[in-house]
Amino acid sequence: MTRFTPWLFVAALATVPLWMNDYYYLHVLITTGIFIIAAMSLNLLLGYTGQLSLGHVAFFGIGAYTSALVSLGFKVHIAPDTVVSLSPKPVWFAILCAIVVTGIVGYSIGKLSFRVRGAYFVIVSISFAEVVRLVALNWLELTQGPMALNSIPALTLGFGDYTISFLRKPQFFYLMLVMAVVSYLIVARLVNSRAGRAMIALRENESLAMSVGIDVTRYLVLATVVSAAIAGMAGALYTHYIRIVDPNIFLFIYTVTMVIMVVTGGKGTLAGPIVGGVVFGIVPEVLRGMKIVPEVQWIVYGVLMIAIVYFLPEGIVPAVQRALASGRRAFAGLTILTESKAEEK
């Protein structure tokens, strides 16, 4: 039963565009879904490997900008006489570039950043994201800065007469769903493998992990690369959905949103980011329905986050798992009781 529930869930989601006529809600689902993909990638680094990377939005944004720039083409002077230019490429290629580039950035950052640990690492990760934001803001020739890159093309796949364009919301919803499932499977397979055990070991007890032959740096970097690549892919999806990208995509508040999703959902669990994403994707809509201003909305987020950290420190999913487990035990006890009573008769 439990093996198929995730697939049932996906199947149920797949029916949504068939009956949801309000494009606004479809839009909310799509953007929440993209954020959930980013949150799943953060979960790999923060939840499973135990590294407090607070610069994650940088990977998301770099993926977004890379895909946008490759699909739009660009021309920059990296030195007074040297020009680097690229003509516009098909969107599917741009997205692949985004994944690769973000992965490479993740590799470099990982190799450098993990020379420091603990609170210092947190600060380095935030600083890195901020530097990237400031570069995006100031390198006008490449990114147009605050004036944004717009008219970003949508993804089209196919040959000749058989092309699908992922321009409109229903089609994009399916694209998002597929990529979300793929991301989930990547993370799930990784954490249940030997590499995953190494990452979890790092989180649990680094010295012990070293003593059994686990190369700490190697697995920290691996987690970072995979995490970055998936986040970059989410960013690329986002950019070809919204079709405009500006430096605000690098704002720290987006990292915070992803962190909230992962932590409140349950870090180190596969379902955690999804539950957290749903809660923090739906809650603002509910609040908006109640005509509450964004500031109050964010205050509610803050209070919610603190409350969950205090009362459900492991997150929602582990708390539910424990409740179910004790429920099952109680049920089993009850069954034995009633069976023995039946025997007595």
Added chain:
Amino acid sequence: MTGDADIVLSIENVAVRFGGLLAISDMTFSVREGQIVGLIGPNGAGKTTAFNVITGFLRQANGEVLYRSTSLRGLKPHEIAKLGLVRTFQRTSVFQERSVFHNVLTALHCQGRSRLWDILLRTPREAASERALAEQASNILRFVGLTHRTDEPAGALPYGEQRLVGVALALAVKPSMLLLDEPVSGMNPAETARFIGLVEKIRDSGVTILLVEHDMKMVMGVCDNIVVLNYGRIIAEGPPAEIQKNPEVIRAYLGEGKKKRA
């Protein structure tokens, strides 16, 4: 007779600075193939520090640590483990939240190889590799006598059994030399006796052993050779019978300036 080829671990004039102090000033001793050697000394003598420097967790300020003639200078702990020199820990010796089985499976890391592609596509090769590791884990648990605890969280076990898990973890790395850090602390006499049996079983399977312990009875009973550390230097080395009678050792344990009865 026994030449230098017999020496598995050689510590030569090692000095270690730790927190501004010279924790170990000049340590020299060696361990031969197939021996069980005990490293003893009063509290604060530097025994765990010695383990830490031998296995790469601390850098030596001076001297050489040679494992089978390979210098360990500058090597990281995981590299040293891969050479076959594996240690256990005195405290937090297990992955608390994980099951005993998962603990050993994790420690079997070096016995597997996985490529990202195999993992992501769940290839038959990967599945076979995982099955092989699972089997090895079961074997190790049987060897140390913990099969009945397979699925329990390691942190929930009684302290004595946690030490056994720690040993299982070390064995998973397929060591040719094992460094046991206070392995029987927290064990009752029955468990200690069983552990001595395990140590001898390990030695008989071809593993050289160096252990740090406070339980003198256990040490004198199981070790071929004993090395005594005090104030960062070795003050005596020899078989148990000699060490027990060595006046310097006795003085080290009882302390200087013990008043003579008038």
Added chain:
Amino acid sequence: MNQLLQHLLNAVILGGTYALLGIGLTLIFGIMRVVNFTHGELYAFGAYCMYALVMRLGFDFFASLLLAVALGALVGAVIELVLLSRLRRADIDTTMLVMIGAWIIMQNAEQLIWSGVALSITSPFPSNPLVLGPASVSWTRVYVFVVALLLIAGTYFLINRTKLGKAMRATFQDRDTAALMGIRIDRIHTATFAIGSSLAAAAGALLGPVFVVQPTMGDLAAAKAFAVVILGGMGSVPGATIGGFVLAFAEELGAGYISSGYRDAMGFVLIILILLVRPTGLFARKERIG
């Protein structure tokens, strides 16, 4: 050359406030090991206090400064007692998340109360700048510099000459031994957080009249405070002092000679460079173990 002098002068003035921000944070970071995300909000709080007291209630400029600092200490103490005291034994992630939550709440509360409009505080100083040869500086900034130095000196006195300061230093060096010697660690934590917050509020109250007051002003201030702490080494007050001036110089000279757009990036770039080259900071004496 004249430009250089102006930059240097600006840097000196700015350095004082950066040092103030940094000292507050390094105390909190060093003694409590908390990544204090609310530090920037206390800075903003100080500025908003000044605005409310001076512009809305008509209080005296200088008295308002003292009041803002005192209120900053109070808010800091409240945050520590309400949120952090229960997390003493929690891991760093948990504390960090709570601090992020507090930061979100504070900043949005400010936005709610004052709206996002940039507010300005009129200072009682003459608007003609003080001219020192080829360079000039406004009187307000001179006042800011002088008060910052006074506060820094005051902090030094507190840390090195008072009983509380001694207890704080002991807690920083070895928490367990300090507890064994009878030091009330929980009180030290509250005091540290209050003092650190009051210094941040002071920096905000001082700079409020110089720049404009708006809800997001704390974010950049926090970032710079972190840069200063890392430059100087966690827990080192002299390090934070020197670090504050180093950052100010890097910013001024960088903005002047490289590009003003990247001025704010200076702090972050410095953080990254320092941490990668010399992870314990330029001046930290405490060694890393293992």
